[in-house]
Amino acid sequence: MSQNAPADPQIAPEQGGGKRQLLREKNRLTLLEATLDSIAEQGIAETSVSEIIARAGLSRGMIHLHFGGKENLVEAAAELSNQRYYEQLERHLAASGDRPQDKIVAIVRSDLSEEVLNTRNVSVWYAFRGEARKRAVIAGLSDTRDTRMGGLAKRSFVAIARAEGHTHPRAVARDASNGTLAILEGMWTDYLLHPDRFNRGDAARIVFRFLAAMFPAHFNLSGAR
Amino acid sequence: MSQNAPADPQIAPEQGGGKRQLLREKNRLTLLEATLDSIAEQGIAETSVSEIIARAGLSRGMIHLHFGGKENLVEAAAELSNQRYYEQLERHLAASGDRPQDKIVAIVRSDLSEEVLNTRNVSVWYAFRGEARKRAVIAGLSDTRDTRMGGLAKRSFVAIARAEGHTHPRAVARDASNGTLAILEGMWTDYLLHPDRFNRGDAARIVFRFLAAMFPAHFNLSGAR
Amino acid sequence: MSQNAPADPQIAPEQGGGKRQLLREKNRLTLLEATLDSIAEQGIAETSVSEIIARAGLSRGMIHLHFGGKENLVEAAAELSNQRYYEQLERHLAASGDRPQDKIVAIVRSDLSEEVLNTRNVSVWYAFRGEARKRAVIAGLSDTRDTRMGGLAKRSFVAIARAEGHTHPRAVARDASNGTLAILEGMWTDYLLHPDRFNRGDAARIVFRFLAAMFPAHFNLSGAR
């Protein structure tokens, strides 16, 4: 039953708690990963406490010990998933050039990268979306996305639209920003429903097909100028 | 063994027969509507049999009498929702002009219309999406969408791309079709997460901003030429 | 659903009810047979009203119309089964000789005959036995068996024991009678548990092996002198 029982905590009782603390953190993470795995594979409804602890190889009580209940655990898992999404985004942005079109390209590339757009993430993402209406915490995560990513995209597109000489650069930029993020959303749905026939290259080309049409001086089909 | 095979309503819906049959059909529909209401408001996980019958004002046994179980009921509800989506689409298509751009406009208008894109539908839609990975029937519904709607969109865009003189009209059309449907998907997500600040006009304008950029001879910001 | 619907009773409404009465009786019997079939194949617990009407091809209400409820139907089926058992026994007795050993042979032959000892009957019999403790009516049926068959067997053995010159013919006869009926019971159990390897000839030989040992002047291994 407890083959994966964590190392005996009695081993170093007066060492200051450092090891203990580390173990705690490790168990916490194991539970979160097990939860995300289960949600990805079984869906939220099928993700029971028993399922989670079986995957984590930890004891039943641990969920309440660490998270105070299943609900909190699920929300923490949503937050973890969201946080990882942003870490990837920031990584891509950090590695990108400074021109506004570089930022847009980085956003698109990140959103379609294997690290972000994969079966597990997409499954988890849509499972949480299905819960968004009922769970404030989960709904809130998407807002963060809007704020951080939407703001950056919009600012970038304003610069691009100005450079392209549009008469109403702000209006164009707002639509371009919302539209780009919407297409990316749509690509995720496509991946969800057809993980086998989905193709990252095709997805990127579609996005840039639209962007190139709108801002020919800044984008082309290959993804970046 | 089920008490009654859930009678196939298709068998003899209009053979006169009478009040009995009609009432039966009405009850069936009441259950389906109650299920969709509950899914929209509580999510699939919270949609219990008790919840459904309380909303429907019908008896507990009826769910199993008509559908053979909760699972089948939920799937039938998904099918009903899907079917209604298509009815709206066909209505818009029937009322549209015959030019290819008219068809695209009809698709966009239908997808963003109040009858289709409303809180209830979007909630239900995303709840089902969260189940798609686990339920073949529900996943299948989206395929239908691809087939019927995707096919029409693609054919329309091929004609448009040719008329615009694109060198690779089929490739352009394929991307335009997938991209347009992807944006619409994204708009639905936007509506899901921000039903209050969502604006149909803005959404349509964003779509047509992209389409106008790509096919300036066929689309403009007002939605149709 | 009602493929086997009985002939329309409206056909001959004022013919004096003769046909109607006949149909009633036929439906009653169809229900009883369906009940016995179901009990034999599924056991009493699995024999639901739905199961019975599906087998009988009759309507749900009919059970209450004819028997006033499932319980009565099951008891009527038990009585029918019991009655048939006696019919076979009487047939064998009527066809037998008049000597006491002929009667014993007839009882044994009847009890081990294909018409009496077959899968359906044995299954039904043991299903009812399992209920005997709870259902007075069913328990009562076995008493009848004791009375009629036990009485005949005992009287026959008294004559046989006297003829064999036993010192306490009544005591011997009582034991021989009870013992013979007990062995036959045991043979039924054997058939229940091993219908494939059961052999009627072996069963008869075992009975007569015991009887021949006890009353060598009246019985031998071939079953009758």
Place this chain on the structure above:
Amino acid sequence: MSQNAPADPQIAPEQGGGKRQLLREKNRLTLLEATLDSIAEQGIAETSVSEIIARAGLSRGMIHLHFGGKENLVEAAAELSNQRYYEQLERHLAASGDRPQDKIVAIVRSDLSEEVLNTRNVSVWYAFRGEARKRAVIAGLSDTRDTRMGGLAKRSFVAIARAEGHTHPRAVARDASNGTLAILEGMWTDYLLHPDRFNRGDAARIVFRFLAAMFPAHFNLSGAR
């Protein structure tokens, strides 16, 4: 998915461990006894989970915790009942002499003893018999009986038949063995249907009346030479 795999109690029943494990085992047994009581008094069909937990004074969930469902519980109860039957038999055999006729006497005595042949056991036994056709596990228990007990009886009778100078000792022994076990079966049925007028002495005498007739040098009416 079950919350806990129903822990196999064989795994570590005597490893010290402690009160926890002991209590668990006690609860398991309490459930089994309550089940047997209920089956004996109400029959299998009336033995609901509610009935069992009311008798056991334990919680509803425990049945699924320990056995994974009612079906398994009933089968475990059948096994327990069977096992106890064998324990009594072995006890009688161990206390018996070594001569073959002593073994036969021990089998008969055990089968008719108060510890084995009592209202509860007989009711339970016949309830299970009624299920044998549907439940492989329960049917299998009777096979064990055949194997262990039938083998011993047959071997004993072969020795007896040889000593009595029978020309075909093996054939005689086989019939004597099957016949003896069949009579005992029949005695159980008699007890089931007439627990009040059943008399152990009479039952034993009937058995030995047959055996004495067949093997006069080895058996007499008092039960053993």
Place this chain on the structure above:
DNA sequence: GATGAATGAGTTTTCATTCAT
């Protein structure tokens, strides 16, 4: 008289949570 849709009490089962060890 016959039908079968409807009922709802009662069944089995699930599962987040608790808490003695």
Place this chain on the structure above:
DNA sequence: GATGAATGAAAACTCATTCAT
């Protein structure tokens, strides 16, 4: 701190019976 046996409310489902047609 960690464990996992125990709990019991609530879930899905069954099914004999009723009764409008």
